[in-house]
Amino acid sequence: MKINEIGIDGKRISEISVSDKVFSLKPRKDIIKTVVDWQISRFTKKTGHTLTRRFVSGSGKKLGPQKGSGNARHGSVTAPIFVGGGIAHGPKARGNNRVRKLNKKVRKLGLMHALSSKVQTKQINILSDKDFKNFKSKDFSSFLKKIESKSTLVIYDKEKSDEISLKNLKNIKNLKNIPVIGANVFDILKYQNILFTNSSIKKLEERLSK
Numbered sequence: 001m002k003i004n005e006i007g008i009d010g011k012r013i014s015e016i017s018v019s020d021k022v023f024s025l026k027p028r029k030d031i032i033k034t035v036v037d038w039q040i041s042r043f044t045k046k047t048g049h050t051l052t053r054r055f056v057s058g059s060g061k062k063l064g065p066q067k068g069s070g071n072a073r074h075g076s077v078t079a080p081i082f083v084g085g086g087i088a089h090g091p092k093a094r095g096n097n098r099v100r101k102l103n104k105k106v107r108k109l110g111l112m113h114a115l116s117s118k119v120q121t122k123q124i125n126i127l128s129d130k131d132f133k134n135f136k137s138k139d140f141s142s143f144l145k146k147i148e149s150k151s152t153l154v155i156y157d158k159e160k161s162d163e164i165s166l167k168n169l170k171n172i173k174n175l176k177n178i179p180v181i182g183a184n185v186f187d188i189l190k191y192q193n194i195l196f197t198n199s200s201i202k203k204l205e206e207r208l209s210k
Contacts, residue, residue, distance in 0.1 A: 001020045005128060025112055027116050039184060111185055114185045126195075129197050141172055149192055157200040180207070
């Protein structure tokens, strides 16, 4: 499998060979969805908190005699059966996250399927490490226009990237940059184009091939 390597001018320089086991899978939506749902669940806090009958305002006086009226027995207007009463068995927020366990193999597989889906639609490119250093925000914005990218995820190698380049990326709209270790399914699907560097795509390939 080969992916285009392009320069900062947006022109194709060469083709980089990558592993078919990582980038040439037949995308399975069920696996991708499972991983995305797990990611969303991890970072979604429990905010719902309902009031039970002891927390709502209302008289605690018995509504009527226990027997003889012909009506049902009721002990208080705060009972869940009445409008404005407490909620029975509602959610209780405790500040925890809804974290579900997901096997590491499934997470890795989901990442490979997400990358393969981007390769099929030709939305993955490689920018040389040389061009990724010391560029100006204006030049990089022009580069994104040339490759017709509306939103871009840049996956870089921490060891071969300088602080100046990473700071310049922050000034560009609809662009997010993450290190190789932070590559995830949610971001890969969220952004239209994925941009690797020579070193970052090799590192990710090694990580997923283990």
